[in-house]
Amino acid sequence: MRDLARPLLAWFDRHKRDLPWRRTSDPYRIWVSEIMLQQTQVDRVIGYYERFIEAFPTVEALANAPLDDVLRLWEGLGYYSRARNLHAAAQTVVREHGGAFPRSYEALRALPGIGEYTAGAVLSIACGVPTPAVDANAIRVLARLFAIEGDASKGQVRRRITELALQVLPADRPGDFNQALMELGALICIPGRPGCLICPLTDACEARARGLQERIPEVKSRPLQQLAARAHDEARWVGVSELAALAMPSPHRTLAGMLG
DNA sequence: TGTCCACGTCT
DNA sequence: AAGACGTGGAC
Structure with a gap:
């Protein structure tokens, strides 16, 4: 892990x-x-x-x-x-x-x-008790991190995600870790088109590694109108300087690596 | 504007 | 354990 x-x-x-x-x-x-x-x-x-x-x-x-x-x-x-x-x-x-x-x-x-x-x-x-706190944002982040396929609203998938949340929870700062997962889901690992280029976990993300980040978690139905809205959002992601400021400088992550 | 979906809890 | 609940927001 x-x-x-x-x-x-x-x-x-x-x-x-x-x-x-x-x-x-x-x-x-x-x-x-x-x-x-x-x-x-x-x-x-x-x-x-x-x-x-x-x-x-x-x-x-x-x-x-x-x-x-x-x-x-x-x-x-x-x-x-x-x-x-x-x-x-x-x-x-x-x-x-x-x-x-x-x-x-x-x-x-x-x-x-x-x-x-x-x-x-x-x-x-x-x-400070290491207990998972898995809200809708955290579900999305974890589903992508571990490339969990299937309907996350179903109990079985949900249980699997909660188990993973417990496994990755650090003993020293469980509360901050839980809040960080949720905040990441709210700001960067958003539905539809996530901001993988500025995500601090991009190297660890299984969905990202397999190019599945936009297909996980599974969505019920996707009307054409939503597809159009997502195409519009895509244009906004590129070249937004204030979002680029969110990127974590990391010696292990090169631009080439992120784009590759 | 109305209609539908989201979301944590409860049952 | 799938659906109801209440209400804001998206479309």
């Missing part, structure tokens, strides 16, 4: 955004951010997160607040059942865990609104 962690973490260290929930290791606050991020883009979440944490700085504060206060701070974010779950889960944490935020996978999964992804995200990011 190639070393993915070193180049990926180096890339992440250089390019990660300074976000409010990246300035804390409080599992409660990481949890709040993950729930908000499930349904809304980062830019939109920032303000809501700051107001929410100011109003409810601890899980006890959230548990003791009236639901209406919680919902009012959630107003505009949508998916209100998740705010209700957040509130109910906070009360469970206070009642059944004495206010100590759970740090085991099983205990986290038992809380309403925390599924496989969020449990892994909180555990790895806040607690």
